[in-house]
Amino acid sequence: MYELVFWQYQEGVYLNHQLVYESLVEQEKVEGLEELPVTVILNRIGSVFSTWEKVDENSWKNSNGKGAFQVKTTLQSIQIDCYGTEGKTMELLATTLEEFKCPCYDPQVPIRFDEMNE
Numbered sequence: 001m002y003e004l005v006f007w008q009y010q011e012g013v014y015l016n017h018q019l020v021y022e023s024l025v026e027q028e029k030v031e032g033l034e035e036l037p038v039t040v041i042l043n044r045i046g047s048v049f050s051t052w053e054k055v056d057e058n059s060w061k062n063s064n065g066k067g068a069f070q071v072k073t074t075l076q077s078i079q080i081d082c083y084g085t086e087g088k089t090m091e092l093l094a095t096t097l098e099e100f101k102c103p104c105y106d107p108q109v110p111i112r113f114d115e116m117n118e
Contacts, residue, residue, distance in 0.1 A: 002082040004090060006102035008034040017105055017112045024077040033076040041078055041100055045071060048096050062089070069093070078102065 005021055013032035023030045052060040061068035067085035071078060080093055094104040103114035
C-alpha cells in the first residue's frame with residue numbers, strides 16, 4: 001500500500017507536516033487547517049475515475065489494468081491508500097486534489113508537494 005494525504009492550511013498558517021499527518025491519521029482536528037468540501041471532492045474523484053470500477057462508496061479499482069485505491073476522509077483531510085497503483089494514476093489523484101488547493105503529502109518520503117517545497 002502507498003499512502004497519499006491531502007489537506008489545506010488556513011491563510012498564513014504553515015505547520016510541521018509530519019505532526020499534521022499523524023494527527024489527521026488519528027482523526028484529530030488540527031488547528032490551522034481548513035475544512036474541506038469532502039462530498040464535492042469525492043464526487044470529483046468519481047468523475048475523474050469514471051472508467052474505473054467503483055467497488056464501494058470510497059473505493060475504486062482499475063478493471064482495465066493495474067491498481068486500486070480507497071479514499072478515507074475527515075472534515076480536514078483526504079487520505080488515499082493506493083494498492084498496486086501506477087505512478088501516473090497517483091499523479092492524477094494529486095492533480096485532482098490540487099484543484100481544491102490541497103497539495104499532496106507523501107508520508108513515505110516524507111514531503112509535502114506545495115509551493116514552499118518547490
